[in-house]
Amino acid sequence: MFELNSKMNDERIEEIGENHVATSAKTPLRADAFAISDEEKINKIQESVKDILHTLGMDLEDDSIQGTPKRVAKAFVNEIFMGLNPANMPKASTFDNNYNYGEMLVEKNIVVYSTCEHHLLPIIGRAHVAYISNGKVIGLSKMNRIVEYFAKRPQVQERLTMQVVQAMQEALGTDDVACVIDAKHLCVNSRGIKDIESSTVTSEFGGKFKEKETKKEFLQYLQMETNF
Numbered sequence: 001m002f003e004l005n006s007k008m009n010d011e012r013i014e015e016i017g018e019n020h021v022a023t024s025a026k027t028p029l030r031a032d033a034f035a036i037s038d039e040e041k042i043n044k045i046q047e048s049v050k051d052i053l054h055t056l057g058m059d060l061e062d063d064s065i066q067g068t069p070k071r072v073a074k075a076f077v078n079e080i081f082m083g084l085n086p087a088n089m090p091k092a093s094t095f096d097n098n099y100n101y102g103e104m105l106v107e108k109n110i111v112v113y114s115t116c117e118h119h120l121l122p123i124i125g126r127a128h129v130a131y132i133s134n135g136k137v138i139g140l141s142k143m144n145r146i147v148e149y150f151a152k153r154p155q156v157q158e159r160l161t162m163q164v165v166q167a168m169q170e171a172l173g174t175d176d177v178a179c180v181i182d183a184k185h186l187c188v189n190s191r192g193i194k195d196i197e198s199s200t201v202t203s204e205f206g207g208k209f210k211e212k213e214t215k216k217e218f219l220q221y222l223q224m225e226t227n228f
């Protein structure tokens with residue numbers, strides 16, 4: 001019934017380049033960012049973490065800490081910052097909108113675990129992504145995966161929000177995409193000003209979502225009570 005369109009995604013990756021984001025919201029990567037393999041990155045980071053722990057005065061021979069440099073390095077490369085590796089870009093399978101669904105689709109409450117690039121501390125929150133089909137529909141989980149991919153980078157929340165919208169626009173071939181993120185930054189909550197209550201809201205509205213009524217409809221869905 002549906003025509004899987006993952007080939008388009010591969011072509012798109014080639015077109016846009018390793019950052020998967022068209023223009024303004026690129027993650028600042030060095031030109032030689034991919035000169036060494038992930039395994040080499042893990043080895044180098046491991047040494048750097050050893051150095052930090054040693055400088056802090058920790059005994060690296062201690063049974064509990066011995067494995068920490070490797071653990072941290074693996075977590076950085078394979079998990080926390082896996083979104084820096086274009087090989088991890090999710091395949092954003094799109095399908096023909098055969099049923100002519102013409103209204104907005106909202107994927108609410110997508111969990112965001114990201115990392116603030118200023119302090120390398122967690123950003124924890126929720127993303128809400130919406131689009132209006134221009135002939136294509138996207139697999140629901142792919143929206144969660146796109147958010148996850150861009151979240152797993154050193155980030156500022158503004159850029160993350162824009163990257164999610166741009167990647168969705170590319171996948172769906174439409175400007176009519178929006179994203180709102182509400183997140184807590186541990187650099188604000190647990191250190192510095194130590195304001196445990198505050199959170200940060202960012203938004204990006206593309207195409208029809210810039211129009212008052214469409215934006216309002218999207219934001220109203222986010223206020224809806226959910227009973228499940």
Ligand SMILES: Nc1nc2c(ncn2[C@@H]2O[C@H](COP(=O)(O)OP(=O)(O)OP(=O)(O)O)[C@@H](O)[C@H]2O)c(=O)[nH]1
Pocket residue numbers: 116117118155156157158185187188191192193
């Ligand atoms: N705009 C923006 N700022 C962020 C984000 N994450 C963290 N920051 C801020 O980045 C700023 C870095 O400011 P600096 O003055 O260089 O760092 P700092 O001395 O640690 O600042 P304090 O957090 O105020 O102690 C801080 O105000 C952070 O709150 C983000 O996603 N977007």
Ligand SMILES: [Zn+2]
Pocket residue numbers: 116117118119120121185187188
């Ligand atoms: Zn921070």
